[in-house]
Amino acid sequence: MQPSRTDAVSCPECGAPAPFRGTAVSLVCEYCGSTVVRTGVDLKLIGKVSALLDNGSPIVLGAKASVDKVPFEVVGRLQLRHGRGTWNEWFINFADGGVGWLSDAQGSYAITRPREKSIVAGKVPAYSGCALGQPIVVQGVPYVPVERRVASYQGAEGCLPFAAVPGDRYYSVDLRGHDGEFMTLDYGERPDHREPTLYMGRAVDLLAIGLHPLRKFAGWARGGPPA
Incomplete structure (x- = not known):
């Protein structure tokens, strides 16, 4: 795989x-923790990020790994808070020039x-109309809403496609298909x-796609949570 x-x-x-x-568009300086935003050739600071919580992610x-025969590299992490818990969204750069997210919850x-x-524009309900368990058909495929979240940004590291300001809130709905579609x-x-902005893909197993290196945990042997 060619480096980014x-x-x-x-x-x-x-x-x-x-x-x-x-x-x-933005990155978190690994030395001082400042969020640096790039606009054209100009750089500006938007303050320090909140501390990331260790929520046991491997x-x-x-x-690096490959999905659908396209290599990618993990270049950033956005940690989000929903209720009392947190989860991670890892920003990834693909070798074909595209980008994506590796959801980790x-x-x-x-x-x-x-x-x-x-x-999906005008073809799906507003956030409040996405009822859990009630299928929504997109391009002929029924997707079932499995989670609705009002989340806030907890912290970040690495590179991201936008400036994530800690505390900002956003609304999203996660849906699954019958054959692993996400x-x-x-x-x-x-x-x-x-x-809404649309993201489509599928569920993955970290070892099956060959993601490496991974953090090691006692008792952790597969793509699931650490023991």
Whole structure:
């Protein structure tokens, strides 16, 4: 797999290298914890990120794998809080130039990639109308909403495609198909519209897709949660 393209710039806060990768818009400086946002050739700071919680994820930045014969690399992590728990969304760069997310929640993993909004715009309910267990048909495939979340950003590391400000909230619905299909409808900061950002993909097993390296935990042998 070819390494991701990096741009040689420095953190405006501490002067350390700030290796933006691909289409990344923001990154968290690994030396001082500042969030650096790139707009064209300009860089700006939006403050320090909140501390990431160790929620037992085996995934690490720089891990590589392949899905559907397309290699990818994990380049960033967004940690989100919902209720009393947290989960991770790992930002990934694909060798074909595309991007995606590796969802990591309680030992369940799924990889999704952004799709055209027109696929669902005006064809799916608003956030409040997505009833758990009631199928929504997208491109002829029935997807069942399995979780609705109002989440806030807990913290971040590495490179991300947008500036994640700790405390900002967003609304989303996760849906599953009968053959491992996985879909997320991201309504952003407003739940009262029917044009969510669409991500589609499928559930994965970390070892089956060859993700490496992985953090090691006593008793952890498969792609599920640590013991």
